[in-house]
Amino acid sequence: MSKAIPTIQKYMTTSPHSIGIDQTLTHAHAMMREHHIRHxxxxxxxxxxxxxxxRDLRFIETLKDVDPTEVKxxxxxxxxxxxxxxxxxxxxxxxEMAQHKYGSAVIMQNQKVVGIFxxxxxxxAFAELLHTRLAK
Numbered sequence: 001m002s003k004a005i006p007t008i009q010k011y012m013t014t015s016p017h018s019i020g021i022d023q024t025l026t027h028a029h030a031m032m033r034e035h036h037i038r039h040x041x042x043x044x045x046x047x048x049x050x051x052x053x054x055r056d057l058r059f060i061e062t063l064k065d066v067d068p069t070e071v072k073x074x075x076x077x078x079x080x081x082x083x084x085x086x087x088x089x090x091x092x093x094x095x096e097m098a099q100h101k102y103g104s105a106v107i108m109q110n111q112k113v114v115g116i117f118x119x120x121x122x123x124x125a126f127a128e129l130l131h132t133r134l135a136k
Contacts, residue, residue, distance in 0.1 A: 003133065005089050005090055005091050006089075006090050006125075007086065007087050007088060007089060007090065008084060008086060008087075008088045008089070008090055008093050008105070008107060008115075008117055009086035009087065009107070009115070010090070010125075011090065011117060011121050011122075011124065011125040011128075012086070012107045012115035012116060012117045012121060013115055013116050013117070013118070013121060014114065014115050015114075015115070016037075016039075016041060016106075016113065016115060016116035017031060017035050017037060017040060018040060018041040018042065018043050018113060019031060019040045019041075019042055019043070019052060019073055020042070020043060020044070020073070021042050021043065021044040021049055021050070021072070021073055021074045021077075022044075022072055022073070022074065023072065023073050024068065024069055024070065024071065024072060024073070025057055025060060025061065025068035025069075025071045025072075025073065025076055026068045026069045027073075028040060028052055028057060028073055028076075029057055029068065032054055032057070038053055038054040038055075038103070038118070039051060039052075039053050039054075039103060039104045039116060039118055040052045040053075040073075041081070041106050041113050041116065042073055042074070042077045043113070046112070047111070048081060048083065048106060048108065048113055049077075049079065050073075050074070050077035050078055050079045050081060051077060051078050051081045051104065051106070052073055052076060052077040052078075053078075053103060053104075055103075056076045056077065056078065057076060059076075060075070060076040081106055082096065082097070082100070082102045082104070082105045082106070083105065083106040083107070083108045084105050084106075084107060084108070084117075085107070085108060085109060086107050086109055086114060086115065090125060093105050093117060094122055094125075097119070097122065103118060103119055104116055104117060104118040104119070105117045
């Protein structure tokens with residue numbers, strides 16, 4: 001007997017930290033360090049407009065003449081964000097992330113960010129599923 005595939009809601013990180021589009025890279029870096037995170041959904045007026053990752057920050061900060069205290073998040077973020085609803089199937093989300101090499105999926109409900117699902121969450125879900133479904 002097979003079990004139903006869980007939804008992303010079971011494994012997502014709820015109430016993720018986010019950052020405003022007009023904040024500086026220095027502020028973004030401080031948030032990531034303080035909260036031990038690598039992804040920040042970027043909001044403008046409460047609307048999701050991008051994603052900023054620690055990799056984006058490290059790359060931009062290596063460029064000559066870039067002052068992270070002056071450069072805004074908008075200049076470093078990716079405007080294309082993979083987003084799904086909380087009731088999306090875990091296997092569909094993980095497959096899409098793998099196929100496109102996405103580091104995260106933003107979970108949206110009623111046009112609001114309600115969660116984030118990162119590659120770390122994928123590993124946690126995989127470990128749990130291995131333990132609960134395949135262990136004998």
